[in-house]
Amino acid sequence: MKDAELLIIGGGPAGLCAAISAAESGARVCIVERNKSLGGQLVKQTHMFFGSEKQYASxxxxxxxxxxxxxxxxYNNVEILTxxxxxxxxxDGVVSVVHKEDNYYKIKPKAVIVATGAYEKSLAFPNNDLPGIxxxxxxQTLMNVHGVKPGERVLMVGAGNIGLIVSYQLMQAGVEVVAILDAAPKIGGYLVHASKIRRMGVPILTSHTVKEAVGKNYLEKAIISEIDNKFQPIEGTEKEFDVDVMCISVGLTPLNEMLAMRGCQMKYVSQLSGFVPVRNENYETTVENVFAAGDATGVEEASAAMVEGYLAGICAAAKIGYRPDNFDERKNDYVKQLDDLRSGPVGKHILAGIEQIVV
Amino acid sequence: MFEKTGIPSKEMIMEKFPSIDRINKGPVAVVECYKEIPCNPCQTACKFDAIKVGEDINNIPALNSDNCTGCAICLSKCPGLAIMVVDGSKSETTVQIKIPYEFLPLPNAGDIVKGLDREGKYIADVKVINVLNPKSFDRTPIITLEADREFLYDIRNIKVVS
Known part of the structure; x- marks a missing residue:
């Protein structure tokens, strides 16, 4: 059994910020990360971030x-287990972990912050298992981490921020993007991203869906069609694209089964993109000393995940006895940053979701 | 339509452009940010107090064209690459346009490249006057173009043909 004070599960933006904030408060922090290196999804985001200076905008x-x-x-009070x-x-508070494949052991922390992020949703259509999809x-991992082009001609499915950003990055890598489609009647991502891609000549086809993928050993063709306002395909509107890659970007859903396993009360909240833990304003779940932060508590931008991490980190540290003199000042600053990020039209949706889970 | 296609209408574009008198006086920014998102680096980057987002970072940035010097620092800082600079003071028949451009190959000063509009459609050939890519621009180079005056409101992108 390994001893720890504050265990942080996940070394992405939320987990890293939680670790920094808790370490600054004086807690002995241990970060557990399943990948070889820390950073989570940040390591493939080659674009500039939105937000304000405090969230590293630009x-x-x-x-x-x-x-x-x-x-x-x-900080010398941080241990990192990759x-x-x-x-x-x-x-009983014990967390069991596996290092690489064979080294299984237990950790007994005083508090845990689950910052496990989110996973991608899938899309059902005939032959969606063909290589090239x-x-x-x-x-992003292939291209921006390993420097490998995923293919030559891409159809992007999904016009949310990720679909728009990845389309732009594909073009930067010299890959042709034939079109971006989305089932919704409007572009979901930031319109500045959409305009950036549109002026490169890439059409954005809203109210469209994938009808089927065609190919023998790998993707050779995508057939799409327009859909009506009930999301039903309209016959006779099919279009074909000769592509070797279809990139599916139809949203994320919180990755947090661990919290359910631990007995935290979970709730399905559509605005937060799936099941999320019920929590208090300190990001503590219904199980005492189990905290959560970032996309695991509801899918949002990484800027919000970072601030949530800072906030959960300082609160978890305070809960186990490391309450710095400037606690209120720091906490209020993080709360204000989150309010600022969520005060616009995009944030309204998120706030309507959060309202349902904060007790 | 804009929310379906990503292409702003002519009226939307015209609303963001400073007056032609101001443009003819010298370089000035055009901030094409049409939708409220939580973002304010343009305001932070401006040393001349010419772009104001305000207390609520979701506000649409407002340009004070009297304060704007057209220095183009904000072009490389805007995460949406939504800002350009236009300058009608150099000649009566042409305008200079500065745009952020994050693609390879970069053009060279003196090159003739294809000028594209906000839909990516070819409008006219334009001349590259200058390419700035200092470390402080953090990999968002700024290209200065010279275009016929009649295309002032149309040119927003380029295609470099090697």
């Missing part, structure tokens, strides 16, 4: 990773 995601890691490295997956959270995350 800095590229790839560089925010280093900013956060440098901050983290300035290539380590959490496999169980038990009612990827999730947007995989395309």
């Amino acid at each position: 800095t590229r995601g790839i560089d925010i990773t280093n900013i956060l890691l440098n901050k983290l490295n300035s 290539e380590t997956s959490v496999v169980g959270m038990f009612e 990827y999730g947007a995350g995989a395309v």
